[in-house]
Structures are given as structure tokens and as C-alpha cells.
Amino acid sequence: METALYLLPVTLGDTPVENVLPVYNKEIILGIKHFIVEDVRSARRFLKKVERSIDIDSLTFYPLNKHTSPEDISGYLKPLMSGESMGVISEAGCPAVADPGADVVAIAQRKNLKVVPLVGPSSIIMSVMGSGFNGQSFAFHGYLPIEPGERAKRIKVLEQRVYSEDQTQLFIETPYRNNKMAEDILKNCRPQTKLCIAANITCEGEYIKTKTVKEWQGKLPDLSKIPCIFLIYK
Known part of the structure; x- marks a missing residue:
């Protein structure tokens, strides 16, 4: 899979993942170890919903909300700059749309890093x-x-x-x-x-x-x- 900042849509509620997300999204998610997330607990729940066998403790989460400083956000992208793909997960729906994920996407664009939005419910x-x-x-x-x-x-x-x-x-x-x-x-x-x-x-x-x-x-x-x-x- 290509190294990029992947924008990973999540379900809008308790809807089964397979009802609203392509299989391709799961393949991408399983190849990512670093996630920038609006809420760590809900992100962990979502990833377990995507794949029950996923080892959550082997993953790294970076919280991104209205309290996160611009300096912290910029530092979050270090794994991506080192060649490791990263994912952005919102609380619900599509990240970076009416969502703080837009801040990290803007930094990735300024740094000329590849950004890939995936299909999901908005x-x-x-x-x-x-x-x-x-x-x-x-x-x-x-x-x-x-x-x-x-x-x-x-x-x-x-x-x-x-x-x-x-x-x-x-x-x-x-x-x-x-x-x-x-x-x-x-x-x-x-x-x-x-x-x-x-x-x-x-x-x-x-x-x-x-x-x-x-x-x-x-x-x-x-x-x-x-x-x-x-x-x-x-």
C-alpha cells in the first residue's frame, strides 16, 4: 500500500461496518499502525469493529481535538515523514469535514505529503x-x-x-x-x-x-x- 495520510470514515452510529464501508477500507486500516483521532476510546472501538483480531495495544494514537496545540499537531506527522502510513479517524462520519482532522490535513498538504480520502458515510x-x-x-x-x-x-x-x-x-x-x-x-x-x-x-x-x-x-x-x-x- 502507498505511504500516505489516509482519511478513514467511520460509521455514523451502531450501523454494521459492512453496510457503509468498502472492503478496501479494512485492507488499508490493517496496514496502519499510527492513528490521529478525535477521541481515542471511540477510535479503538471502531477499529475493533472493523477487525476483532486487531491488536489495539500495538497501535499508536494521537488525540486531535480543539485543545490540541498546532505544535503537537505538526509533530504527529513524524511517522508519515519517516515513511509510515497514518490514518485520521473522526468521532463519526468523514474526517476533516466539520471536524478537527482538517488541521492535520492542512499541515500534510503544506509539507507536500500524500493525502488519500477514503469512501464512507457523510x-x-x-x-x-x-x-x-x-x-x-x-x-x-x-x-x-x-x-x-x-x-x-x-x-x-x-x-x-x-x-x-x-x-x-x-x-x-x-x-x-x-x-x-x-x-x-x-x-x-x-x-x-x-x-x-x-x-x-x-x-x-x-x-x-x-x-x-x-x-x-x-x-x-x-x-x-x-x-x-x-x-x-x-
Whole structure:
């Protein structure tokens, strides 16, 4: 296998690995001894899920999260610079997309090191696919402001972009605040604006439904404590 920084997608929940990841990914994973990971415990669980016989204790893990310094991140790539392949693992889905893995990929690119993204589930892409919204032009905004006034203002700005730029707008919320987010969208968007709620993508209980704001009124599902993406479009 070619020496590179491999970006290794993981499942979005308890989905069986074989349902969402190619066999090729497993072959690559088994050839890697150094992993840069968002969370060491979940990364170890994922690797055991890929191959039960894998010797976890023989592997080296480098934590990468919002507390990791740029100096530490740069030092993580020493094995790669010495000719050993490395893997990047996110908490869920695709690394480096709405994920701190992007920082190490940027350093690898600056150092002219080979980067190889592998195929796997992306809740962002899959929610656009399932929404029926514009897949030619869309923007993912991550988390919106928590403060009610700022949040309302941001929702209205994003809705305006739907109409002025013909662009699908995507954003997320912490799972325990999903219900409040859905209510805020209904409160601040026009009745004819379409809202798609995409939850538990690729997992048991997957829910992807598109309706107008007016049609959603009084009919919102309970979204508490489940991973969810909200999309708005016209």
C-alpha cells in the first residue's frame, strides 16, 4: 500500500461496518499502525469493529481535538515523514469535514505529503441527497448561535440566502437541543420555506422528511438526543 495520510470514515452510529464501508477500507486500516483521532476510546472501538483480531495495544494514537496545540499537531506527522502510513479517524462520519482532522490535513498538504480520502458515510452529503433540495449549490454552517436573538437573526439570514442565491442551507445542533432548533426554524422562517429534517442517517430509525414550514407546524417529531441535520430551501 502507498505511504500516505489516509482519511478513514467511520460509521455514523451502531450501523454494521459492512453496510457503509468498502472492503478496501479494512485492507488499508490493517496496514496502519499510527492513528490521529478525535477521541481515542471511540477510535479503538471502531477499529475493533472493523477487525476483532486487531491488536489495539500495538497501535499508536494521537488525540486531535480543539485543545490540541498546532505544535503537537505538526509533530504527529513524524511517522508519515519517516515513511509510515497514518490514518485520521473522526468521532463519526468523514474526517476533516466539520471536524478537527482538517488541521492535520492542512499541515500534510503544506509539507507536500500524500493525502488519500477514503469512501464512507457523510451525513452532510447524504442529507442533501435525501432532501430533494438543490444539490448543485449548498452550504453547511455547523452550529448556529445559542443566544435566542442571535439565533433568530442567523436563521433569517440563511433563509434569505435560500431565496437570493438559490442555495440549500444546512446546519446542526447539539442533540439535546434539536427540538428547540426545530421550533426556532418554524418560528422564524416563511410558511412556504421548505425544511428537511434528517436524523439517524444510515442507522436504525433513520428519518429524512421534507415539508414546508407551514406543514411542519404542530407535527414536529421528537428529535431529542439523536444526531440530526436541518436543511432549508425554497
